[in-house]
Amino acid sequence: MEKFVDIYQRACERKGSELALQALLSDVLSPSEIAAIPADRFLACFTETVFQSGFVWSVVRNKWPGFEAAFFGFEPKKMVLLNEQHIERLCQDERIVRARQKIVTVPQNAQMILDIEKEHGSFGQFIADWPVDYITGLWLHLKQHGSRLGGNIAAYSLRKLGIDTFILTKDVESYLRHHQWLDAGLTSKKGLKQCQSAFNEFQQQSQLPMTHISQIIAYSVGDNRVGMA
Missing domain, CATH: 1.10.340.30 (Hypothetical protein; domain 2)
Incomplete structure (x- = not known):
């Protein structure tokens, strides 16, 4: 399966630069x-x-x-x-x-x-x-x-509210299904468990908040390219 570093690099390219991508990420509050x-x-x-x-x-x-x-x-x-x-x-x-x-x-x-x-x-x-x-x-x-x-x-x-969470948007769901993380109903118990497992793995790889991981995945796929020919 694709490593998160590859997802991150693709999102940077689609948004024009790492700086541009970072500017799009939401703030996350401390406990x-x-x-x-x-x-x-x-x-x-x-x-x-x-x-x-x-x-x-x-x-x-x-x-x-x-x-x-x-x-x-x-x-x-x-x-x-x-x-x-x-x-x-x-x-x-x-x-x-x-x-x-x-x-x-x-x-x-x-x-x-x-x-x-x-x-x-x-x-x-x-x-x-x-x-x-x-x-x-x-x-x-x-x-x-x-x-x-x-x-x-x-x-x-x-x-x-700034609470750390991923969101299962259409782009995120599409990514998870395409890369075989998700093969069940999105809101079923099995599907939610699969999604959580994927994000837990990406967090271990990146040490980023779930919010940022979710947004970066969404920015790495779909019709949201910026700064690319």
Whole structure:
């Protein structure tokens, strides 16, 4: 199988130079920085990604100040108190995207956060303590205990917050399948285990964060060439 150094070199060529590639890589927080993220920021990020899923991302982004106001800053203890009347009012609130099936995820995911905090002290600490060599397990935990956090939603949310995770984009999936790392359903337990094994191997070879490995793989394949004839 291809070594990560070869993937890295190809990504550098496609992006024009090593410097250009490095400029495209996302920042990754330390465990102490992750532990310090307030619970409301996790809930806000989950909500933003849920609303962006299957929708125009820029619309949600442009309306985000309205979301923050409508949901009172996404404080979990306040959000679990949303009753049917509050939900109905939010469904008519022009400051946000009025999708009821997504609005109701806010109190549900707020409850998940509060439940985890009871056991772990803080949601940020729970996330910070999760081993990156089993990050797919965190995705599954959030999917199972939260609302509409399946697919890539958990991974995208974590990435936005600076938490180290790979994301199974189409380019990444294509690479893993082409190089025989993945031969199962992408979101099946077998498929996730295969993906995790691939990224663990690449991390051992490179000593890079999962985030950077994921981005470099994506930049090394697909229709994203820059600086090449």
